[in-house]
Amino acid sequence: MQSGALQKCIEPTCGSEYPISDIRIECDRGHLLDIKYKDTPPTSLKEVFYKRRNHANDIFNESGVWRFRELLNFCQIDTEDFEEYSKYLVSLDGAEGRLSKPYHMSKVSDYVGLQNLLLQPEGYNPSGSFKDNGMSTAVTHAKLVNINKIICASTGNTSASAAMYAANENIECDVYIPAGEVAPGKLSQAFQFGAQVIEIKGNFDDALSASLKKASEVGGYTVNSVNPFRIEGQKTIVFRALEQLDWNPPDWIVYPGGALGNTSSCGKSLMELYEWGWIKKIPRIAVINSEGANTLHTLYNGKFEDTNLRWNKGKPDVEIIKRYYTYMDKNGIRPKTKATAIQIAKPANILKGLRALEYTNGVVTQVSDQEMMDGMALVGLNGFDCEMASGAVPAGVKKLMGEEIIKKDDVVVGILTGRQKDASIPVDYHKNPQNRFANPPRT
Numbered sequence: 001m002q003s004g005a006l007q008k009c010i011e012p013t014c015g016s017e018y019p020i021s022d023i024r025i026e027c028d029r030g031h032l033l034d035i036k037y038k039d040t041p042p043t044s045l046k047e048v049f050y051k052r053r054n055h056a057n058d059i060f061n062e063s064g065v066w067r068f069r070e071l072l073n074f075c076q077i078d079t080e081d082f083e084e085y086s087k088y089l090v091s092l093d094g095a096e097g098r099l100s101k102p103y104h105m106s107k108v109s110d111y112v113g114l115q116n117l118l119l120q121p122e123g124y125n126p127s128g129s130f131k132d133n134g135m136s137t138a139v140t141h142a143k144l145v146n147i148n149k150i151i152c153a154s155t156g157n158t159s160a161s162a163a164m165y166a167a168n169e170n171i172e173c174d175v176y177i178p179a180g181e182v183a184p185g186k187l188s189q190a191f192q193f194g195a196q197v198i199e200i201k202g203n204f205d206d207a208l209s210a211s212l213k214k215a216s217e218v219g220g221y222t223v224n225s226v227n228p229f230r231i232e233g234q235k236t237i238v239f240r241a242l243e244q245l246d247w248n249p250p251d252w253i254v255y256p257g258g259a260l261g262n263t264s265s266c267g268k269s270l271m272e273l274y275e276w277g278w279i280k281k282i283p284r285i286a287v288i289n290s291e292g293a294n295t296l297h298t299l300y301n302g303k304f305e306d307t308n309l310r311w312n313k314g315k316p317d318v319e320i321i322k323r324y325y326t327y328m329d330k331n332g333i334r335p336k337t338k339a340t341a342i343q344i345a346k347p348a349n350i351l352k353g354l355r356a357l358e359y360t361n362g363v364v365t366q367v368s369d370q371e372m373m374d375g376m377a378l379v380g381l382n383g384f385d386c387e388m389a390s391g392a393v394p395a396g397v398k399k400l401m402g403e404e405i406i407k408k409d410d411v412v413v414g415i416l417t418g419r420q421k422d423a424s425i426p427v428d429y430h431k432n433p434q435n436r437f438a439n440p441p442r443t
Contacts, residue, residue, distance in 0.1 A: 003076070004037060004038045004039055005020050005035060005036065005073065005074045005076055006018065006019060006020060006035075006036055006038075007019070007020065007022060007024070007033045007034070007035060007036070007228060008033060008034050008035075008036045009027040009031045009032075009033060009034075010032050010033065010034050010314075010351065010355065011027075011031045011314055012313070013314065013315070014029055016028060016029070016031075018033070020035075020074050020075075020141075020144075021144075021145055023145055023147070023219075023221060025212075025226045025227055026226070031351075032226060032228070032349070032351060032352055033228045034228055034268065035072075035228050035229065035231070035232055037073070037074075037272075040275075040276050040277075041070050041071055041276060041278075043276075043277065043278055045070050045071075046243075046247060046278075048070075049067055049068055049239075050243070052067045053067070055067075055094070058094075059091050059093050059094030060082075060085060060086065060089055060091060060094065061094075062094030062095075062098055063091045063094040063096055063098060063136070064096060064097020064099075064100055064133070064236060064240055065096050065097045065133055065136050065233050065236045066089050066094075066136070067097075067236075068236050069085065069089065071235070071239065072137060072232040072233065072235065074137075074141065074229065075089070075140065075144055088140060088143070088144060089140055090136050090137075090139045090143055090165060090168075092126050092132070092136070092165065092168055095125070095132075096125055096126065096132040096133055096135075096136045096233075097125065097132070097133050097236055097237075097240060099124035099125075100120055100121060100122050100124055100125065100237070101120060101240055101244045102118035102119065102120040102241050102244050102413050103118060103119055103120070103121070103384070104117070104118055105119050105379065105382035106382065107378060107381050107382050108375075108382060108394050111398070112397050112398045112401060113401055113408065114406065114408060114412060116250075116410060116411040116412060117394075117397060117412045117414065118241075118244075118411075118412070118413045118414070119379065119384070119394070119413075119414045119415075119416055120237070120240070120241055120413060120414070120415050120416060121384050121385070121386060121390075121416045121419070122415060122416060122417050122418060123385055123387070123390075123417075123418050123419025123420075124419075125161075126164065127157070127160040127161045127189060128157070128160065128189075128418055128419045128421060129157035129161065129341075129387075129418030129419070130157075130237060130262065130415070130417045130418060131157045131158050131160070131161035131162075131418075132161050132164075132165075133233040133234045133236055133237055134225065134229075134231060134232070134233035134261070134265070135162055135164075135165045135223060135230065135233065136165065136233050137229050137230060137232045137233030138223040138227050138230040138233065139162075139165040139166065139169060140229070141227075141229040142171065142221050142223070143169060143171075145221075147171065147221040148171060149172040149174065149220055149221065150162055150166055150172070150173050150174075150221045150222075150223045151174045151175075151176070151211050151214060151215045151220040151221065151223070152173075152174075152175055152176070152211060152222065152223045152224050153175070153176040153177070153204060153209075153210070153211040153212075154175050154177055154182070154186075154190075154204075154207070155177075155181065155182060155186075155258075155340045155341055155342075155343060156182045156183050156185075156186025156341065156421065157417075157418050157421075158175075158224060159175035159177060159186065159187070159189070159190040159195060159197070160186050160189035160193070162175060162195070162223050163189065163190045163194065163195035164189070164193045166193070166194075166195065167193040167194050173193075173194070173195040173196065174195065174196045174198060174211075174214070174220070175190050175196070175197055175198065176198045176207040176208070176210050176211040176214075177190075177197060177198070177199055177207055178199075178202055178203045178204050178206060178207050179199040179201055179202075181203060181204070181343065182340065183340060183421050185421030186421045186422075189421075198210075203334055203335055203343065203344075203345065204259075204335075204343060204344050204345075205335075205345050205346045211224070212226075224259070224261075224348065225259055225260075225264070225265075225348065225349055226348045231261060231265045231352075232265075234261060234262060234265035234266075235265050235268060235269035235272075237262070237265070237266070237415060238253065238265070238266050238269040238270065239269065241253070241413045242273070242279065245411075245413075247278065247279060248281075249270075249279050249280075249281045249282065249283045250410075250411040250412055250413045251283060251284065251406075251407075251412060252283055252284050252286055252406060252410055252411070252412040252413070253266055253283045253284075253285055253286070253412075253413050253414075253415070254285075254287075254288065254393050254396060254397055254412060254413070254414040255285070255286070255287055255393070255414075255415050255417070256288050256289075256341070256342050256389045256392040256393060256396075256415075256417055257287040257289045257296050257297075257342060257347070257353075257364065257392075258293070258342035258343075258347065258389070259344050259348050259349055260287070260296065260347040260348070260349040260353035261349050262415065262417065263285060263287050263349070263352070263353040263357070264349045264353055264355075264356055266285055267285065267355055267356020267357070267359055267360060268356070270282055270356075270359065270360060271359055282359070282360055282361075283360060283413075284360050284361050284363070285356055285360045285362035285363075286362060286363050286364070286365070286396060286400060286405075286406070287353070287357070287362065287363075287364045287365075288364075288365060288366070288367055288393060288395065288396030289342070289365070289366040289367075289392075290335075290337040290339050290366065290367065290368075290369065290372065290389075290392065291337070291366045291367065291368050291369070292335060292336040292337035292343070292369065293335035293336070293337050293339075293342055293343050293344055293345060294366045295324070295328075295345055295346065295347060295350075296347060296350065296353065296364050297365060297366040298324070299320065299321065299324060299350075300354075300364040301364060304320070304324050304327070305320060307320055309321065309354065310354060310357075310358060311351070311354040311355045311357070311359075312358075313358075314355075316351060321350065333345070337369055337372075338369050338372075338373075338388055339369065339372050339387070339388040339389040339391070339392065340389075340422070341387060341417065341418060342389045342392070363400065363405055365399055365400060365403075367392055367396055369388075370435075371391075371392075371395035371398075371399075372389065372391035372395055373388060373391060373425070373429050373435065374391065374395065374435070374436050374437060375390075375391030375392065375393065375394035375395040376388050376390065376391030376420070376425075376426070377426070377429055377430070377435070377437040377438070378394055378437055379394065379416065380426070381437060384416070385419045386416040386417075386418065386419060386420065387417070387418045387419060387420045387421060387425075388420075388422070389417060389418065390415075390417050390418060393414035393415065393416060394414065397412060397414060
């Protein structure tokens, strides 16, 4: 293998560098890391990626992640030598990202009032959420450095994905979950794929803290989105959207906001593509929080101490983040939303998220549980399935249009991060005729 990739601290004043073979989630000073590539990939690869869609039974060309392997070649392998790359790359038979691309959903567009709205369902991934994009790359790195156990904390989707890839690669998997806070459909996947489930009293943030502590004690390999290799796989969500648009960027890319791994990966992909000359315009990112788990919205929009938290060219005010977390703990403020996938009070990737928002001149807003459920139901009326957290996307786009932040002639790509695994939410929604898009049963 060559040395054309490395791990680098995201803070400009630090910039510590480490080899790809290092197992770490932060630099020695406690900052998050990026995977950096020394070479600029040629734009001629766009045609290569397109041709690989006729995969000729090569699962790595079939994969919506590894089809773009030159843009995330941290293994530094020959990407045209099947015998070589098949030894390193981890794939669930090419299924990750294979079916995800943006669609025009007419009923959503009509409701929102935006005809140039495309929604990209990531629930078609094998475990049912976007997590498989990043888990395939994180487990690839784990395999590269000879790891035999991976560890994660989860509100459900991460544990399902981690357990699935671990089982497929014959790797042990421990998942830390907040007891009673994970949808049964998601939790059942972790059990079904053979993971060891550890229940933690508290919320996701408590589970993440416990999992990171355990990983540091036993030398475990963390596969949460603080792992920079997981972010590499999640970049391909953007690659597939742009490829579908002939690499002409939209005006906006919209995500639900939880731990902010997607926001981080979107920002990194756009930064790289622009610097490489692959795109000529930088889309704006919109992050949609739940009102019940709105830390980013609160800090970014100056709702705490009247100060707008920003990346500030690599010098964010981390002390205000600490003060806000202390304020939440002191006052017993806990995240509370039925959209458990984004029920996170202390987003682990908040600094990378701020960087992405600054680079793209992004915005952050929040929506209610009712608005998310309406958005979820509306997507369903177009024949697509999404979980409640993904319903934040149409709800957020509608809100931003009402505020004239998103314009009527803008092109918008929204990411539906996962499919519905909590059957009680849509059933309860449709049984209540007071809900806007309810279809109650007849007797």
